[in-house]
Amino acid sequence: MDPIQLLLEGVLDHVRPLTDGAPAAYIPELATADPDHLALAVVGPRGRIFSVGDDHIEFSIQSISKPFVLALALQEHGLDAVLQRVGAEPSGEPFNAISLEARTGRPANPMVNAGAIATSALVSGDDIDERTGRIVDMLSAFAGRSLWIDEGVYRSESETGFRNRALAHLMRSYGIVDGSVDTAVETYFRQCSILVTVKDLAIMAGTLAFGGINPVTGRRVVTEAIARDVLSIMASCGMYDFSGEWMLRVGLPAKSGVSGGLLAAAPSQFGVASFSPRLDEHGNSVRSTAVMERLSTSFGMHVFEQHETIAEPGISVDRDDLGAITVRLGGELGFAGAERVLTVLREVSRGASDDVVVTIDARDLARMHPAALAAIRQEIAAAGDALRLLE
Template sequence: MDPITALLDDLLAEVRPLTSGAPATYIPELATADPDRLAFAVVGPRGRVRDVGDTDHEFTIQSISKPFVLALALSERGRDAVLAKVGAEPSGEPFNAISLEKHTGRPANPMVNAGAIATTALVEGAGIDDRMTRIVETLSAFAGRSLWVDEDVYASESATGDRNRALAHLLRSHGVIEGSVDIAVETYFRQCSLLVTVRDLAVMASTLAFGGVNPVTGHRVVAETVARDVLSIMASCGMYDFSGEWLLRVGLPAKSGVSGGLLAVAPSQFGVAAFSPRLDAHGNSVRGIAAVETLSERFGMHLLEPHESVSVPALTVEETDSGRVVRLSGELGFAGTERIAAILRELVEVLPADSSVTVDASDLGRTHPAALIALRAEFDSMPAGFRLAE
């Protein structure tokens, strides 16, 4: 067992004694879940999956489908069209609350049920089968393997889904849903009934973490801007009426589901997922929350942790036959240009006027447009021997 997998195994041992909470009962099929199931998985930038616990156990994705169907709707319709039907504000209310704007009738956000039904209604397709084909293809691409519906859970959800139908009819009365209520609701029930493992969820989370590219398959699933928009909404709304405290304690975009799944995203680092059917009063996995919170604290994953690499880019200074070469690597953000500018000014002060200095930016993995503009502007004030090689 490699050191990281061993660490995850220890983490599972720490949270296993937590026995508060219980499986969801309002969907009969979910009430039969074994409350002692427990699994955890992490996927990093090279696509290696590390998982521990009940890693092969399948469970239905439930509300964790919401951010990925949102990604599909954003890809097909664009941000403005989606925001015309669904808001992006935290509701501070339970997942099945009636959270509609007073004058527009829009749901508060796509992570509550009303917003998710409205988002599903935006997916292109004439009927349930057409829309589900698009949804299954997209979520399978995020997971890196083919997913399918648990028909028993779907039947159970459909048979007990009167509140969601009521929400959908209310949305239709406000013009948020323009087509068939039945198609929107039954498609939503089916997307929630897709079977996944904790490994699948970690791969899906990592695809968002790396800007829409699945690190296991290497395939781009959605555009970088779509992944960013989805993560933004997950950060403020993904954990329902626990979202504010979650962001304070854990500091990661996340999404939970009432079957006991939970995924979280450390942008540009890795995706993580946990599974344990014991839920708290908010409908979130008790042991899943504990596991991800502990991991975030130990690895310094909180989004608001200071990161020197943002303001201090990786660089080396080499002496060559043609002069000095400053080589940049990694990521160059706007703040990082200040560090480079300071080094260049120091070189101007100590080097002879006819010196040659080249800043080689060819190895930068990522350069933000504003950083490049600032860097070019800095060279405008440099002596003639200073040049930028991109």
């Protein structure tokens, strides 16, 4: 077996004995889930998927749809317009809390039910089917394959969704939800009923992790700015009233769903997802949470882990037989790494003859941040003809 597969199998073996919690009981279709299902999937920057356990099992996406519908609303309206209808602050309350800003009526954030309904109501379309179609298309692009709705789960959601309807009517009274409350709520129920596998969720997380580009299809789904904004909301709000401790223990932007799915994104590294139906008191999967904590601890996934390569980009200095000097850059060059590059350039320039031009070859850089590029260009301008840049 592939060594990465073996590592992932080891993670599942570690959490498999956990039997705390139970499947969601308030949605009849979810209550019948096999509590012993367990799966894990990871996708890297080149689109290779590693998955173990019950990775073929389909389940409804539930609240994990929220970040991706937020991405669609941001794409259609922009950040400022979305923030007029829904906030961006952790609520510290359960996902289905009836809690809105006293003055504006805005829900706390797009990851709680009230905020997700407000976000879904922003999706363009004249009726439920048209709005749902746009949402399914967006989530399918994130997953890299055509997704569809489980009509049985949808009916179960709709028949028991009294609290969500109450939230929608309350937001309608504040003008947060425009038009038909029925259209807004039923669209939300349908988006939660989209079927996915753990591999789909890993690819969706990976698309966010890689700046909006699906690592499997290579297609740009959303802009880098939208992916960043969605991950920012997930980091502070994605795990409901467990979000603070989650960030401390796991340290990754994440989103859970009451069917037992959980996805997380390690920016610029990989997307990861787990599935197990037993939930804790916060509505998060017990074993999926344990999986992510195990991965974070064992594999160094925490977003606040030290990453020396950002401050220490790859630098090599080549001299040919004629005395020409080339400084080659590799990896990622951020603002912190620019200081190191400038130091090398100055040392090389001081040791070179007056008639030698030092070439900075940045063509192998995976990424150069604007501030770093500006610093290097300023150094080139100060040096006159002694430095030149290849991009």
